[in-house]
Amino acid sequence: MxxxxxxxxxxxxxxxxxxxxxxxxxxxxxxxxxxxxxxxxxxxxxxxxxxxxxxxRHLGPRILERDIDTLAKALRIKPAAFIDAYLRIDEDRDWVFSAESCPFLGEDNYCAVYKDRPKACRDxxxxxxxxxxxxxxxxxxxxxxxxxxxxxxxxxxxx
Known part of the structure:
Protein backbone atom coordinates (compact mmCIF):
# COMPACT_ATOMS: atom_id res chain seq x y z
CA MET A 1 0.00 0.00 0.00
CA ARG A 57 -9.80 7.56 -4.57
CA HIS A 58 -8.62 11.16 -4.54
CA LEU A 59 -8.32 12.62 -8.04
CA GLY A 60 -11.37 13.43 -10.09
CA PRO A 61 -10.61 12.90 -13.77
CA ARG A 62 -12.12 15.20 -16.35
CA ILE A 63 -14.81 13.24 -18.18
CA LEU A 64 -15.09 14.04 -21.88
CA GLU A 65 -18.28 13.74 -23.93
CA ARG A 66 -16.87 10.66 -25.68
CA ASP A 67 -16.11 9.14 -22.25
CA ILE A 68 -19.73 9.69 -21.26
CA ASP A 69 -20.94 7.96 -24.42
CA THR A 70 -18.50 5.05 -24.00
CA LEU A 71 -19.27 4.51 -20.32
CA ALA A 72 -23.04 4.83 -20.83
CA LYS A 73 -22.87 2.24 -23.60
CA ALA A 74 -20.76 -0.10 -21.44
CA LEU A 75 -23.29 0.23 -18.61
CA ARG A 76 -26.21 -0.10 -21.04
CA ILE A 77 -27.79 3.17 -20.03
CA LYS A 78 -28.45 6.42 -21.85
CA PRO A 79 -25.80 9.14 -21.61
CA ALA A 80 -28.25 11.41 -19.77
CA ALA A 81 -28.85 8.69 -17.18
CA PHE A 82 -25.08 8.23 -16.79
CA ILE A 83 -24.66 11.95 -16.20
CA ASP A 84 -27.49 12.02 -13.64
CA ALA A 85 -26.14 8.99 -11.79
CA TYR A 86 -22.40 9.67 -11.76
CA LEU A 87 -21.36 13.18 -12.79
CA ARG A 88 -21.32 16.82 -11.80
CA ILE A 89 -19.81 19.95 -13.32
CA ASP A 90 -16.80 21.29 -11.44
CA GLU A 91 -15.50 24.83 -10.95
CA ASP A 92 -13.68 24.66 -14.33
CA ARG A 93 -16.98 23.73 -16.03
CA ASP A 94 -15.76 20.17 -16.71
CA TRP A 95 -17.63 16.94 -16.09
CA VAL A 96 -16.18 14.99 -13.14
CA PHE A 97 -17.47 12.19 -10.94
CA SER A 98 -19.93 13.32 -8.28
CA ALA A 99 -17.99 11.63 -5.49
CA GLU A 100 -14.28 12.08 -4.75
CA SER A 101 -13.72 8.35 -5.10
CA CYS A 102 -14.39 6.79 -8.49
CA PRO A 103 -17.71 4.95 -8.44
CA PHE A 104 -16.16 2.12 -10.49
CA LEU A 105 -13.26 1.39 -8.12
CA GLY A 106 -13.60 -1.93 -6.34
CA GLU A 107 -12.33 -2.73 -2.86
CA ASP A 108 -9.56 -4.73 -4.55
CA ASN A 109 -8.52 -1.58 -6.51
CA TYR A 110 -9.72 -3.09 -9.78
CA CYS A 111 -11.70 -0.88 -12.13
CA ALA A 112 -15.13 -2.20 -13.07
CA VAL A 113 -15.01 -0.29 -16.38
CA TYR A 114 -11.29 -0.67 -17.09
CA LYS A 115 -11.54 -1.31 -20.83
CA ASP A 116 -13.97 1.62 -21.17
CA ARG A 117 -12.36 3.96 -18.61
CA PRO A 118 -12.12 7.70 -19.34
CA LYS A 119 -9.23 9.09 -21.36
CA ALA A 120 -7.83 10.89 -18.31
CA CYS A 121 -7.64 7.54 -16.50
CA ARG A 122 -5.98 5.81 -19.44
CA ASP A 123 -3.36 8.55 -19.71
Whole structure:
Protein backbone atom coordinates (compact mmCIF):
# COMPACT_ATOMS: atom_id res chain seq x y z
CA MET A 1 0.00 0.00 0.00
CA UNK A 2 1.03 3.58 -0.55
CA UNK A 3 -0.47 5.59 2.32
CA UNK A 4 -1.81 8.87 0.98
CA UNK A 5 -0.92 10.87 4.10
CA UNK A 6 2.74 9.85 3.98
CA UNK A 7 2.94 10.48 0.23
CA UNK A 8 1.35 13.93 0.62
CA UNK A 9 3.77 14.82 3.41
CA UNK A 10 6.85 13.68 1.48
CA UNK A 11 5.68 15.38 -1.74
CA UNK A 12 5.08 18.64 0.12
CA UNK A 13 8.66 18.51 1.42
CA UNK A 14 10.08 17.70 -2.03
CA UNK A 15 7.95 20.14 -4.08
CA UNK A 16 10.31 23.12 -3.65
CA UNK A 17 13.21 20.97 -4.94
CA UNK A 18 11.16 19.80 -7.93
CA UNK A 19 10.09 23.33 -8.77
CA UNK A 20 13.67 24.61 -8.49
CA UNK A 21 14.79 21.77 -10.76
CA UNK A 22 12.19 22.76 -13.33
CA UNK A 23 13.18 26.42 -13.27
CA UNK A 24 16.83 25.51 -13.76
CA UNK A 25 16.28 22.78 -16.37
CA UNK A 26 13.16 23.88 -18.27
CA UNK A 27 14.80 24.00 -21.69
CA UNK A 28 16.65 20.74 -21.07
CA UNK A 29 13.37 19.05 -20.07
CA UNK A 30 11.91 19.91 -23.47
CA UNK A 31 14.42 17.52 -25.05
CA UNK A 32 14.19 14.67 -22.53
CA UNK A 33 11.23 12.65 -23.85
CA UNK A 34 13.28 9.44 -24.16
CA UNK A 35 14.80 9.75 -20.68
CA UNK A 36 11.41 10.53 -19.14
CA UNK A 37 9.83 7.55 -20.86
CA UNK A 38 12.57 5.34 -19.41
CA UNK A 39 11.98 6.74 -15.91
CA UNK A 40 8.23 6.21 -16.33
CA UNK A 41 8.66 2.60 -17.44
CA UNK A 42 11.07 1.83 -14.62
CA UNK A 43 8.76 3.32 -11.97
CA UNK A 44 5.68 1.67 -13.49
CA UNK A 45 7.38 -1.73 -13.45
CA UNK A 46 8.34 -1.35 -9.78
CA UNK A 47 5.08 0.10 -8.46
CA UNK A 48 1.86 -1.89 -8.65
CA UNK A 49 -1.08 0.46 -9.17
CA UNK A 50 -3.41 -2.21 -7.81
CA UNK A 51 -1.65 -1.89 -4.45
CA UNK A 52 -2.33 1.84 -4.44
CA UNK A 53 -5.50 3.21 -6.02
CA UNK A 54 -4.84 6.71 -4.66
CA UNK A 55 -5.61 8.32 -8.01
CA UNK A 56 -9.01 6.63 -8.16
CA ARG A 57 -9.80 7.56 -4.57
CA HIS A 58 -8.62 11.16 -4.54
CA LEU A 59 -8.32 12.62 -8.04
CA GLY A 60 -11.37 13.43 -10.09
CA PRO A 61 -10.61 12.90 -13.77
CA ARG A 62 -12.12 15.20 -16.35
CA ILE A 63 -14.81 13.24 -18.18
CA LEU A 64 -15.09 14.04 -21.88
CA GLU A 65 -18.28 13.74 -23.93
CA ARG A 66 -16.87 10.66 -25.68
CA ASP A 67 -16.11 9.14 -22.25
CA ILE A 68 -19.73 9.69 -21.26
CA ASP A 69 -20.94 7.96 -24.42
CA THR A 70 -18.50 5.05 -24.00
CA LEU A 71 -19.27 4.51 -20.32
CA ALA A 72 -23.04 4.83 -20.83
CA LYS A 73 -22.87 2.24 -23.60
CA ALA A 74 -20.76 -0.10 -21.44
CA LEU A 75 -23.29 0.23 -18.61
CA ARG A 76 -26.21 -0.10 -21.04
CA ILE A 77 -27.79 3.17 -20.03
CA LYS A 78 -28.45 6.42 -21.85
CA PRO A 79 -25.80 9.14 -21.61
CA ALA A 80 -28.25 11.41 -19.77
CA ALA A 81 -28.85 8.69 -17.18
CA PHE A 82 -25.08 8.23 -16.79
CA ILE A 83 -24.66 11.95 -16.20
CA ASP A 84 -27.49 12.02 -13.64
CA ALA A 85 -26.14 8.99 -11.79
CA TYR A 86 -22.40 9.67 -11.76
CA LEU A 87 -21.36 13.18 -12.79
CA ARG A 88 -21.32 16.82 -11.80
CA ILE A 89 -19.81 19.95 -13.32
CA ASP A 90 -16.80 21.29 -11.44
CA GLU A 91 -15.50 24.83 -10.95
CA ASP A 92 -13.68 24.66 -14.33
CA ARG A 93 -16.98 23.73 -16.03
CA ASP A 94 -15.76 20.17 -16.71
CA TRP A 95 -17.63 16.94 -16.09
CA VAL A 96 -16.18 14.99 -13.14
CA PHE A 97 -17.47 12.19 -10.94
CA SER A 98 -19.93 13.32 -8.28
CA ALA A 99 -17.99 11.63 -5.49
CA GLU A 100 -14.28 12.08 -4.75
CA SER A 101 -13.72 8.35 -5.10
CA CYS A 102 -14.39 6.79 -8.49
CA PRO A 103 -17.71 4.95 -8.44
CA PHE A 104 -16.16 2.12 -10.49
CA LEU A 105 -13.26 1.39 -8.12
CA GLY A 106 -13.60 -1.93 -6.34
CA GLU A 107 -12.33 -2.73 -2.86
CA ASP A 108 -9.56 -4.73 -4.55
CA ASN A 109 -8.52 -1.58 -6.51
CA TYR A 110 -9.72 -3.09 -9.78
CA CYS A 111 -11.70 -0.88 -12.13
CA ALA A 112 -15.13 -2.20 -13.07
CA VAL A 113 -15.01 -0.29 -16.38
CA TYR A 114 -11.29 -0.67 -17.09
CA LYS A 115 -11.54 -1.31 -20.83
CA ASP A 116 -13.97 1.62 -21.17
CA ARG A 117 -12.36 3.96 -18.61
CA PRO A 118 -12.12 7.70 -19.34
CA LYS A 119 -9.23 9.09 -21.36
CA ALA A 120 -7.83 10.89 -18.31
CA CYS A 121 -7.64 7.54 -16.50
CA ARG A 122 -5.98 5.81 -19.44
CA ASP A 123 -3.36 8.55 -19.71
CA UNK A 124 -2.61 8.82 -15.99
CA UNK A 125 -0.04 9.38 -14.48
CA UNK A 126 1.09 11.33 -17.57
CA UNK A 127 4.79 10.76 -16.85
CA UNK A 128 5.18 9.03 -20.21
CA UNK A 129 3.73 11.99 -22.06
CA UNK A 130 5.69 13.75 -24.76
CA UNK A 131 6.26 17.38 -23.85
CA UNK A 132 6.19 16.45 -20.17
CA UNK A 133 7.55 19.91 -19.41
CA UNK A 134 4.11 21.31 -20.28
CA UNK A 135 2.49 19.45 -17.40
CA UNK A 136 5.38 19.56 -14.95
CA UNK A 137 3.47 21.73 -12.44
CA UNK A 138 0.54 19.30 -12.56
CA UNK A 139 2.97 16.43 -11.97
CA UNK A 140 4.31 18.12 -8.84
CA UNK A 141 0.72 18.18 -7.56
CA UNK A 142 0.09 14.58 -8.68
CA UNK A 143 3.16 13.40 -6.76
CA UNK A 144 1.06 13.90 -3.61
CA UNK A 145 -1.18 11.05 -4.81
CA UNK A 146 0.88 8.85 -7.10
CA UNK A 147 4.08 7.03 -6.11
CA UNK A 148 4.99 6.65 -9.79
CA UNK A 149 4.97 10.42 -10.31
CA UNK A 150 6.85 10.89 -7.04
CA UNK A 151 9.55 8.45 -8.13
CA UNK A 152 9.85 9.92 -11.64
CA UNK A 153 10.33 13.43 -10.24
CA UNK A 154 12.91 12.20 -7.76
CA UNK A 155 14.80 10.23 -10.42
CA UNK A 156 14.64 13.15 -12.83
CA UNK A 157 16.74 15.27 -10.47
CA UNK A 158 19.58 12.77 -10.94
CA UNK A 159 19.70 13.11 -14.73
Missing amino acids: YPIDKLREEAALKAPEWIAYYKKNRKRLMKMNRELLSLHEEASNEIDCLQCGNCC YPHTDRKKFHQIYALSVKNASFCPIVFRVLEQLKGL
